[in-house]
Amino acid sequence: MRLLVTGGAGYIGSLTAERLLERGHEVVVVDDLSSGHAEDVPSGAHFVEASIADRSVVAALCETHGIEACVHFAGRIAMGESMVVPERYWATNVGETLVLFKTLIDAGVDAVVLSSTAGVYGTPDQLPIDEQQPTVPASTYGQTKLVVEQVAQSMAALGRLRFVALRYFNAAGGAPGHAERHRTETHxxxxxxxxxxxxxxxxxxxxxxxxxxxxxxxxDYIHVEDLAEAHVLAVEAFDRGLTSLIANLGTxxxxxxxxxxxxxxxxxxxxxxxxxxxxxxxxxxxxxxxxxxxxxxxxxxxxxxxxxxxxxxxxxxxxxxxxxxxxx
Ligand SMILES: NC(=O)c1ccc[n+]([C@@H]2O[C@H](COP(=O)([O-])OP(=O)(O)OC[C@H]3O[C@@H](n4cnc5c(N)ncnc54)[C@H](O)[C@@H]3O)[C@@H](O)[C@H]2O)c1
Structure with a gap:
């Protein structure tokens, strides 16, 4: 498939982009480098430094490259910071993601894989946590991820979007050229x-x-290689007719x-x-x-x-x- 990977200069996105390329997909990366590293973008990907909220850039990329689906990693990820400057998290994780959704749909791209988080559950009622557990996020970060899932769900119910939201537990590990090196490290x-x-x-x-x-x-620590593999499988599941899924990724x-x-x-x-x-x-x-x-x-x-x-x-x-x- 021809794929737009947002946040493809980041920790999980750059490795996933590499694995998607190895599987024979075409990859275009959009990343504003607010926390990512240009050198981590795999060489086989077409890289554009831009915000996901830049409608004209994203629309042009979708048209020029014939994009069929988007794997959306871009966002702010620090739970603690989200409790200090919540508005940043609402603006980027929700506001800019909604702009991205609209741009994609206007460009005829109706399939998205979303990075979600175990943070949507808050303090769980029982273990292990399955997707039926109540979602009561304890942080603004978790709330923003949950809201995006809900937006995707409501659009999917109307047949306007196909989506897979993957709720990662603790992403960890590394691979050559894809070290975990967030600018403000909290892990x-x-x-x-x-x-x-x-x-x-x-x-x-x-x-x-x-x-x-x-x-x-x-x-529950999950290796970034296993996360990358889940995204590859999610993208390929659209071709098999999958229309919506919210799933945990842990061990x-x-x-x-x-x-x-x-x-x-x-x-x-x-x-x-x-x-x-x-x-x-x-x-x-x-x-x-x-x-x-x-x-x-x-x-x-x-x-x-x-x-x-x-x-x-x-x-x-x-x-x-x-x-x-x-x-x-
Ligand atoms: N790392 C974890 O443990 C973890 C756990 C659960 C969910 N997630 C989610 O996975 C995704 C990727 O996380 P990561 O650990 O790779 O983080 P990361 O910070 O390494 O990657 C995020 C990338 O998005 C880019 N970006 C941010 N805002 C952007 C914007 N507006 N436009 C374009 N690019 C933008 C950054 O420059 C960066 O390269 C995030 O959505 C995060 O919330 C991560």
């Missing part, structure tokens, strides 16, 4: 690696009194923060300096996915997501991107 594994090599101060461990075996939060196995830090120490051969801190508001004790729906409908099976492989690939990506020498 545990890259922060722990940076602390271990001395590029950052001690890691703040938020909450050590949760009702979990070691008192720290438990999360069903959770690891506590302390278990993750221990694995970072093992893999890097360095201790992770830690400072214990209070709980953060909105952090659930445990988030673990049921991804049975993605397996059933898309045929998706995570193959790269053992904790050891995730941390080893994150470490390889970190060394390639930053080295391990003291920062100048």
């Amino acid at each position: 545990l594994i890259p922060l722990a690696i940076a602390a271990a090599v001395g590029h950052r101060p001690a890691l703040q461990l938020f909450g050590t009194d949760y009702p979990t075996p070691d008192g720290t939060c438990i999360r 069903g196995t959770g690891y506590s923060n302390r278990e993750v830090l221990a694995m970072v120490s093992t893999v890097t051969g360095r201790e992770v300096p830690v400072v214990e801190a209070d709980r953060r508001p909105g952090d659930a004790a445990e988030l673990v996915a049921s991804s049975a729906l993605a397996t059933e409908v898309l045929g998706w099976v995570p193959r790269h997501s053992s904790l050891e492989q995730i941390v080893a690939d994150a470490w390889a990506g970190y060394q390639a991107a930053f080295g391990t020498l003291p920062l100048a």
